Amino acid sequence: MRVIVSGGGTGGHIYPALALLEQLKKRDLLDDVLYIGTKRGLERRIVPKAGIPFDTIELQGFKRSLSLDNIKTVSRFLGGLSKAKHILKTFKPDVVVGTGGYVSAAILFEAARLHIPTVIHEQNSVAGVTNKFLCHFVDKIGTVFPEVEAAFPAKKVQRVGNPRAQQVANLLPNDRLADFGLDPKRRTLLIFGGSRGAPMINQAAVNAIPVFGQSNFQTLFVTGRRHFDTIQKQLPSLPDNVKVVPYVDDMPAILPDIALVIGRSGATSIAELTALGIPSVLIPSPNVTGNHQFINAQSLKKAGAALVVPEPQLDDHFGQMVADLMQDDVRLLDMTRAAKSLGVPDASDRLIQLMQQAIKEH
Numbered sequence: 001m002r003v004i005v006s007g008g009g010t011g012g013h014i015y016p017a018l019a020l021l022e023q024l025k026k027r028d029l030l031d032d033v034l035y036i037g038t039k040r041g042l043e044r045r046i047v048p049k050a051g052i053p054f055d056t057i058e059l060q061g062f063k064r065s066l067s068l069d070n071i072k073t074v075s076r077f078l079g080g081l082s083k084a085k086h087i088l089k090t091f092k093p094d095v096v097v098g099t100g101g102y103v104s105a106a107i108l109f110e111a112a113r114l115h116i117p118t119v120i121h122e123q124n125s126v127a128g129v130t131n132k133f134l135c136h137f138v139d140k141i142g143t144v145f146p147e148v149e150a151a152f153p154a155k156k157v158q159r160v161g162n163p164r165a166q167q168v169a170n171l172l173p174n175d176r177l178a179d180f181g182l183d184p185k186r187r188t189l190l191i192f193g194g195s196r197g198a199p200m201i202n203q204a205a206v207n208a209i210p211v212f213g214q215s216n217f218q219t220l221f222v223t224g225r226r227h228f229d230t231i232q233k234q235l236p237s238l239p240d241n242v243k244v245v246p247y248v249d250d251m252p253a254i255l256p257d258i259a260l261v262i263g264r265s266g267a268t269s270i271a272e273l274t275a276l277g278i279p280s281v282l283i284p285s286p287n288v289t290g291n292h293q294f295i296n297a298q299s300l301k302k303a304g305a306a307l308v309v310p311e312p313q314l315d316d317h318f319g320q321m322v323a324d325l326m327q328d329d330v331r332l333l334d335m336t337r338a339a340k341s342l343g344v345p346d347a348s349d350r351l352i353q354l355m356q357q358a359i360k361e362h
């Protein structure tokens with residue numbers, strides 16, 4: 001099939017789209033593809049690097065409060081529609097898929113107007129602004145969390161899981177940690193605050209490094225690109241068993257070798273943790289729509305797969321608490337099993353089925 005995909009701003013919207021494309025290719029279902037993003041989102045760097053043809057439509061997100069910026073947003077959206085129409089008429093897709101973020105608004109809206117089959121994917125437990133707008137026009141809506149489904153027209157909704165889960169589900173331990181100067185055989189803690197990094201998590205990591213440095217496990221601390229210089233200044237010297245990097249380009253390569261993650265509870269991160277069965281200490285971002293990271297994290301906490309530490313509870317004992325957990329084999333094993341029980345290892349196939357249904361019923 002000929003597919004246009006669009007989603008972005010942050011990695012949590014991009015990696016599910018790339019995972020879906022990988023599975024379409026694997027099943028020999030992809031005749032041609034075009035990815036639509038903006039020039040400013042992370043997708044501009046990540047998508048061409050993955051070898052996917054990439055084009056942009058310039059849009060901007062709505063501010064939550066009334067502001068002049070929202071008038072600019074509307075006028076850009078209208079401008080975006082004419083470029084979207086041109087792209088759709090030229091590329092002639094069989095289906096257009098949106099994975100969230102305002103970047104996907106114009107192309108999905110215009111595709112629906114031109115009666116091209118459309119599908120959106122909502123990764124979170126609370127509907128994003130763009131998907132809430134698009135849900136009235138598209139044909140099908142793939143979800144991950146049951147909590148979100150009431151926000152959408154019921155007959156369009158299908159629970160599919162997050163395609164990134166299928167991409168990582170069967171990966172095996174390997175030696176790629178060596179690329180970071182780490183020992184692939186040693187127990188490893190990974191710290192990262194979503195795709196952009198999170199200053200609160202970075203600070204907690206900086207405070208905990210003296211404890212981690214004295215432990216018998218090793219730590220990979222991913223700061224997020226824009227925070228790397230600040231953190232390097234705070235950490236002029238490092239213990240041998242701690243490495244600090246700005247970003248990991250190929251996260252699936254190292255995840256099978258991770259014993260515990262300290263991180264945000266973004267939906268795509270959670271899909272990876274549950275597909276592979278990785279225990280986690282989750283620190284939800286408080287600055288997201290409807291506090292969805294907190295809700296995302298609760299499902300893992302309830303199952304016993306994760307500990308949840310709200311930002312205000314990050315204190316001087318955090319490092320020691322994590323170090324103790326890293327050494328507690330029984331608890332880690334229980335958390336591993338619990339995490340794995342929540343994974344959806346066939347999420348891409350389910351989303352592909354939804355796309356095929358949208359095409360067939362159109």
Ligand SMILES: CC(=O)N[C@H]1[C@@H](OP(=O)(O)OP(=O)(O)OC[C@H]2O[C@@H](n3ccc(=O)[nH]c3=O)[C@H](O)[C@@H]2O)O[C@H](CO)[C@@H](O)[C@@H]1O
Pocket residue numbers: 010011012013015100123124164192193194195196222246247248249250251252264265266267268269270272285287288292293
């Ligand atoms: C602040 C914010 O608005 N965050 C949202 C954003 O998060 P964000 O973009 O951080 O998304 P997620 O935590 O869901 O996913 C991050 C993705 O980036 C990857 N990764 C991360 C670091 C790195 O160095 N390399 C790398 O490849 C992870 O493996 C994962 O695949 O989108 C998610 C999915 O809609 C939402 O749930 C989050 O609430």
